[in-house]
Amino acid sequence: MSLPPTLSRTAAAGRFLDAAEPFVTPVAVVDEAQMDRNIAAMQARAEAAGAALRPHAKTHKSLRVARRQIAAGAVGLTVATLREAEYFAAGGIDDLLLAHPPAGAVKLDRLSRLAIRVPRLAVAVDDVEIAAALPAQVEILWETDVGYGRLGTQAGAATVDAVRRLVDRIGPERFRGLLTHAGHAYAAPERERRLAIAGEEVAALVRSAEALSEDGIEVREISVGSTPTAAFAGEVRGMTELRPGTYVYGDANQVRLGTHPLGDCALAVVATIVSRPDTHRAVVDAGSKALAADSPNAAGFGIVLDHPDWTIARLSEEHGWITSESPIRPSVGDRVAIIPAHVCTTVNLHGDLLLVSAQGETAWEHIEARGWQG
Numbered sequence: 588m589s590l591p592p593t594l595s596r597t598a599a600a601g602r603f604l605d606a607a608e609p610f611v612t613p614v615a616v617v618d619e620a621q622m623d624r625n626i627a628a629m630q631a632r633a634e635a636a637g638a639a640l641r642p643h644a645k646t647h648k649s650l651r652v653a654r655r656q657i658a659a660g661a662v663g664l665t666v667a668t669l670r671e672a673e674y675f676a677a678g679g680i681d682d683l684l685l686a687h688p689p690a691g692a693v694k695l696d697r698l699s700r701l702a703i704r705v706p707r708l709a710v711a712v713d714d715v716e717i718a719a720a721l722p723a724q725v726e727i728l729w730e731t732d733v734g735y736g737r738l739g740t741q742a743g744a745a746t747v748d749a750v751r752r753l754v755d756r757i758g759p760e761r762f763r764g765l766l767t768h769a770g771h772a773y774a775a776p777e778r779e780r781r782l783a784i785a786g787e788e789v790a791a792l793v794r795s796a797e798a799l800s801e802d803g804i805e806v807r808e809i810s811v812g813s814t815p816t817a818a819f820a821g822e823v824r825g826m827t828e829l830r831p832g833t834y835v836y837g838d839a840n841q842v843r844l845g846t847h848p849l850g851d852c853a854l855a856v857v858a859t860i861v862s863r864p865d866t867h868r869a870v871v872d873a874g875s876k877a878l879a880a881d882s883p884n885a886a887g888f889g890i891v892l893d894h895p896d897w898t899i900a901r902l903s904e905e906h907g908w909i910t911s912e913s914p915i916r917p918s919v920g921d922r923v924a925i926i927p928a929h930v931c932t933t934v935n936l937h938g939d940l941l942l943v944s945a946q947g948e949t950a951w952e953h954i955e956a957r958g959w960q961g
Contacts, residue, residue, distance in 0.1 A: 599850060600892035603924040606943035607857035612922065613873035614857050615937040617952075620945035621853040622835060623655065629817065629834045630659045636820035636829070641665050641684060643812060643832030646931045648956035649940075650678040652835060663707065665812065665830045669697050672705075674956040682707040684728070686766070686812075686830070688717050688738070695720055697961065711766045713739045715749065719756045728766040728810060729753060731795060733788040735770040742767075742791035747798045754804055764808025764827070765792045772815040773882075778845060782823075785816035789825040818846040838930035839890045840882055854940075855892065855924040856933065858907065863919055869909045871923065875902040878925065879932035889925040899925065 603616040633640035642656050645667040653664055653675060663682025666672045672683050683705050689698045702708050702722040709726040712718045718727050731746045732739035740746045746765070754762050769788040775781045788811050796806035811817075812830025820829060833841055836854040841847035858873035878888050880902050887899035891909065901908035907925075909915065917923070927933040934940070940952045 600855075600924040602943065603855040603857055603892070604922055605947065606941060606949050607922070610941065612857050612859045613871075613877035614941050615877075615933065616855055616857055616924075616941045616943060617836070618853045619942055621851060622652070625835055625837065625851060625853055626652075626656055626659050629829075629831060630656075630661065632817065632820050633829050634660065636824065636826070638820060638826050639828045641810070641812075641828055641830050642835065643667070643686070643830050644671060644675065644956075646832035646934065647835055648674075648934060648954050649952060650675065650680075651952060653678070653680055656835070662828075665832070668956075668959055669694060669701065670959050670961055671956045672701055672708075673697070673961045676701060676704050681705060684709045684711065684810075684830075686711045686768075688712050688714060689721070690714075690717055698722070698725070709763055713749070715753050715756055718753055723761070726761050726763040727753065727757060728763050728808060731765050731767045731792060733767045733769055733791045734784065735768060737768070737770060739767065742795050743798070746795045747802070750795075750799055750804060751802065759804060762804070762806075764806045764810060765795055766808070766810040766812075767792060768830075769811065769813050769816050772813055773840065773844070775815075776844060781815050781844065781846075782819050785811075785819040785823045788816060789823050793825045814841060815844055815846050833930055836930045836934075837926070838933075839886055839926045839928045840884055842890060842926065843884050843886065849890065849892075849926065852926045854930055854933070855926050856889070857922055857924050860909075860917055860919055860921050860923065861906075863915065866914045867911055869897075869915045869917070871907045871909060871925075872905065873907045873925065874905045876904050877933075877936060878902060878907060878927050879929035879936070881932050882929040884928055887928070889927045892924045892926065894923065 607614045639662045643665040665684045711728045713730040730739035740749045772784045792809045809826045810828040811826045814831040814833040817831040837847035837852035842849045858871035862870040889899045891897040897911045900910045
């Protein structure tokens with residue numbers, strides 16, 4: 588994979604390597620200026636599509652970043668865990684969507700306490716009994732499966748029937764609308780296929796909403812969310828809300844898909860070469876405890892900036908195997924900057940991120956919203 592012609596290889600890695608120079612590796616570094624540009628670009632994309640932006644905060648888990656997203660125009664946040672919801676509520680974020688069913692008495696109890704603190708709180712569910720157990724002030728979005736095969740009823744008749752039963756139990760006022768996540772777009776390397784998925788996810792929800800409208804049930808929200816499909820917001824209309832998350836930092840999977848330029852990636856893990864077993868292999872001190880191991884792609888577990896011919900082929904806990912068909916020339920002790928394959932999981936692995944400003948000033952941010960316990 589080659590770097591964009593407008594970005595020198597020195598600049599691609601240098602912003603991360605210079606910031607991390609005084610610190611022990613592995614260290615996750617955030618380029619704040621690039622992050623702000625990413626935030627502005629997605630906000631502009633949503634507004635051009637006539638949709639509200641509700642970023643998924645599971646990517647950054649940061650109040651600092653959330654406030655920048657909202658200042659740029661986001662209506663609120665999407666969260667994946669109660670821990671994230673509680674953290675952002677404590678920081679003054681007053682419009683939250685929990686996109687994960689709060690099943691079980693312990694979670695329902697915590698969500699009831701959260702509902703007292705958050706002026707506008709919604710939950711995505713695909714189970715009428717969970718919805719009925721939620722506090723009366725919590726709005727509901729019904730999850731619809733448009734092809735990913737994770738949560739939700741099938742679009743069309745199954746969703747219409749389920750929402751009818753939902754509205755009978757909770758009343759029409761609390762039903763906000765339909766929600767989906769086209770996660771299967773991550774497995775579509777061809778642009779035309781991703782565009783088709785983006786169109787299908789919206790069309791499936793719109794068809795279901797129209798059928799519900801014929802029954803007198805108002806669907807106020809058509810909420811879709813993934814960074815790969817959000818890239819087509821200007822070409823697909825009908826959604827009222829976008830929920831991408833990865834865009835704020837970018838990662839190697841987005842680069843592979845062509846939905847995020849390599850030069851626009853705002854987070855890299857800086858690692859040190861600790862071994863050179865042979866001329867075509869090196870080992871770095873960033874393994875599965877520093878780099879996401881859940882979604883490797885053709886480039887392995889990340890992209891090594893300045894070295895497009897290197898592949899992070901394997902990870903153990905503390906070690907990353909770098910391989911190359913051509914000789915690997917840097918020495919033991921040299922450092923490299925790695926764009927991780929999956930940035931959301933990578934952030935969750937790091938208790939602290941190193942922030943670097945446009946002026947080159949650095950500061951540490953503790954990631955308080957990791958984990959599940961409040």
